[in-house]
Amino acid sequence: MKSVLVYYPFALSENPNSGSKLRPLEMKNAFHAWGMENDVNIIMISGTTEQREQQFNDLVSSGKLEKLWFCYMENQTIPLWLTDPGHKPKRPFIDRKVLRYLKEKSVPVGVFYRDVYWKFDELYSLKGLKKTIMQAIYRKEEKFYEKYCDVIFLPSDAMGEYVDIAKRKIALPPGGKAKGISKKGRDDGRSRGIYVGGINNEDYGLFLLLDALELANSQKIICDLTVVCREEEFANLPDVKKNRFAELGVQVKHLSGEPLNELYKEMDYAFIPRYRSTYNDFSVPVKLVEYLSNELPVIATFCEAQKEIIEKDGYGLICADNAEDMSKAILSMAVNTEKFRHNIQQSFVEKHSWKARVKKVKSALLKEEL
Known part of the structure; x- marks a missing residue:
């Protein structure tokens, strides 16, 4: 059976109340549904840096990552190294460890790069030295993806102009669901x-x-x-x-x-x-x-x-x-x-x-x- 790794360098929300929290859950569920239909084993890694490291080490030890077909990952609105509580990573090198392993195994990796609001002064609220430091970390994240990823998925083609990652870029807008809507009629003409x-x-x-x-x-x-x-x-x-x-x-x-x-x-x-x-x-x-x-x-x-x-x-x-x-x-x-x-x-x-x-x-x- 073929296997696919879905890698989220953050903890999934238990009660998603926004699109940014809902998307990774919907993609996770869609991967599992697709995997069931196509006889593909979906392997998940997500959580804090400590949890990701433990999951990764267990999977490597068990040999479950030996024959991966491909890997899909996502980022958040903050750089992947800062997604732990308090933005203080306990295992700051785990993401590099995972991505380096995949590169050595020639596993194609695609990341959904969801936002570049930090590049717009009118949208990015930080000021002064904090802003300078954070923007430097964001640029480092772009270079990280350029080194380890094969495809950059974006919310739209138009966003590609603002993403400084020299890799293939493909639009991947949010997805929808079939709901079988039954409309409630009204006859007042409005x-x-x-x-x-x-x-x-x-x-x-x-x-x-x-x-x-x-x-x-x-x-x-x-x-x-x-x-x-x-x-x-x-x-x-x-x-x-x-x-x-x-x-x-x-x-x-x-x-x-x-x-x-x-x-x-x-x-x-x-x-x-x-x-x-x-x-x-x-x-x-x-x-x-x-x-x-x-x-x-x-x-x-x-x-x-x-x-x-x-x-x-x-x-x-x-x-x-x-x-x-x-x-x-x-x-x-x-x-x-x-x-x-x-x-x-x-x-x-x-x-x-x-x-x-x-x-x-x-x-x-x-x-x-x-």
Whole structure:
């Protein structure tokens, strides 16, 4: 039986509450499902540096790493050497030990390199000497991957321009799931849109969306909007912004998990109204695939990576990051929802599931045709 190593130089989250915590769990589960279907043994190494060292030593001693097919690994938003509690590694050389072993055995290795926010001053909050030191460690991490990895997987092709690793780069956006959605009908003639996410950062574009909603509904109510956000974020909004929701008849809910999944069944389409920026051009919101997994067409701004996914297979509408253009998209979406939903049903899971991502990893690392 062939074996594949999935290597996470960090501890997996027991209660994932963000896309960054969910992705490694979803990929782990998808690898195990793919392995069961294809008679491939999936070997996991994850946890603190001490735990990884123990797991690695046990696997080497047992001979289970002798005939590996390939290895898939991921990094986090902090360098792999600093993922222990308190960012103080007890076994700082374990990752080099593992990767050196794989290189000596000629095992192809691919790493999902998830973010480069540290390269943007407006996004990286550290200042002064701490920032200089951390950026030096990040650059060292890039060189580490360049030395030991064969393929660099990225959230989007557009991000490759900002990753200084001289190896083959392949886009590996977040994956989705087939859910067998049963929509809950409503006969009042209005369409229902949903926004799920942060509301405390102008960059997210929620208040741009509210301005667009006001324009779209100026003659008659075209769209009923529901906003799902964290309760504390809404509580901390200035009164003038809170009043905006009431003025426009926007429902505000604080849901997650199964209650949110049930709410999705009542919705017709969803919004990603982020303002365009260099960073937003190459990042792919996990909410995009969550919406599409729930068969919700998407109205999104023209940030490059999300635009490519949505337009390629007709999963929704792209608009400029201004209220007038977004309001036109709302009017168009209200009468074309079923067309976009049909497109999602036809191809989304086949092309963009987590298992499809695993197959892409395998093909890339074994140099098969993608």
